[in-house]
Amino acid sequence: MDVDFNPDLQQAVPISPITFTDPLPHKVDIIPVVYIVNHTFEKLDSRQRGVLVSKILNFVDAKVKQAGKHNFKELQIDCDWTKTTRDSYFDFLQQLKKHPLLAGKDLSVTLRLHQVKNIISSGIPPVGKAMLMCYNMGILRKYGEQNSILDQHEMDIYLTDYLENYPLNLDIALPIFEWAVVFRKNAYAGISRRITKTQLQDRQLFKRRGSSILYDLITDLPAAGLKQGDVVRWEAVSVEDLLLTTRFLTRHLKPEERNLVFYHLDTDLLKHFSNEDFQKVIADF
Template identity: 40%
Template sequence: MLLRHKALFRTCLLLLLYSLFAAACTRHERQVRRGMYYWKTNVTLSQEEQAFLKQYHCEELYVRFFDVDLDPNTGRIVPVAPARIDLTDSALNIVPVVFITPAAIAQLEQNTIAVLAQNITGLLQRKCTEAGIVPKEIQIDCDWTASTKEAYFNLLHHLKREAFFTGKQLSVTIRLHQVKYIVKSGIPPADKGLLMCYNMGKLRNIKEENSILNVATAQQYLDNLEHYPLPLDVALPVFHWSVLFEKEQYKGILRDIDLDRLQDRQLFQPQTSHTFTVVKDTFWNGFELKKGQWIRYENSPAEDVQKLATFVAEHIPNDSLKVLLYHLDQQNLKNYTPDELEKIFTRF
């Protein structure tokens, strides 16, 4: 009897060791390419930004080329706000990104989709030619819903038929709710998706604590991640902003404001560690502020980003993927140590 128990124990131990070894091998064999988003109007890499990309072995740069939005004068849906692109680093794989606003996709009608696809393609091709970029992938960034998926998916079909898209991967951004409510949201007709692991809270709700990142919320939305049918890349946040409210109503986002800028007691009265009341009317850092307005500072704590990265890495089934950080900007990245940033990438 004792010998049987010992044999059973050895068998269980061997199975456990084999499982751990297999898991370690799987993690080791996963191919990970590193990259960054670049979300600015003037696309020119500073020496510091170039050094950052080299230091962290980032090969991918996802660049916002332009938006698609409603023209306020005509009501037509058109490409707007094109970026000025001046990139000379030939070692980088540049992925053009086109952002389609929720307002535009909500107003998109079936009889205008073909023309919009041609307009998007025409501007993309022109800007790529001017910048000397021959992309292998093009990304469409759109937060579609159940009510807008038909028009959006039809637009993707039309884009794929355009000659400029031939031989290129078409990727789309995937929000957390589109993973959780997969039946209602549908699967976009694209070659792959990029899972956006940020902007997951209710930005306009004054009771929200941090709309950028909440690990518990993300885990709830991604409990079926391994079953998502599109291959996925991953983007994680390394940014901050301040959200402005007036009489509990959302007024906008104050960008490029570090927490230490909000410590000025002549302008701001702290309510908590991350919320502040404006104490007098002022024009500050390019923003017009009024007495009584309320500011909520939001960021992406390194520990939380690493924790979320670990969760996603354990649940995403890909053998290979890209891991991106949003986004490449000195004001964002100075809030992290090199070790903290490296650990985000190495979680995968």
């Protein structure tokens, strides 16, 4: 689930929690992940953070049981904390660790590239390990041909001189998702969930700019909320991109056993990658 601060209720509330309609297979372990919107920590004092800790753990415990599991071994908190929310967030993590419902379980957090480089201002979360999220590293809203999902140049800037000395054990999350970023009059207009790669290849709808990832819409497309003249930047990740990333990371990561996550595994995205593709990427670690 996500957690965000509701100004009407003056408290943090769950957003879009997962629902398990059937029990998960016995052999499948799960790690519950709770995403907390950063500004939530600007609103809560220490007592309110303690209340949030209890609410989250009780909610997670109920969801785990809904999934047909009796227990879980690790809880992961996902938050893009900043310098101004760092102390509040870290206090929340400390309270989580001390809660009886988390006794005997691991607590991990997600980690962005900028938090690795800017370790002095970002601080080090008081947990045992972190999941380094190697995606969404470019400037999504900037018009142009860059791929904001995975950018080797950005990785070089934020990780080359900093990753090897980062003090926490790190798992890695790699992207396999794709999306259509829409620009109107060269200004960011959003991400369209209704545009497919097949539509972009329809010459009656779009004109591709040479071999680039930019596509000009040549007619109105009301079903997708697009207008003639809109530009779609199709961002995707290839196996070659993933292999470049893993080779970069293995040069700068301390050698240790780690988990590797592909985000996100759904039926449509898995059509673009074979089991052999994933095995190649995993082998690099």
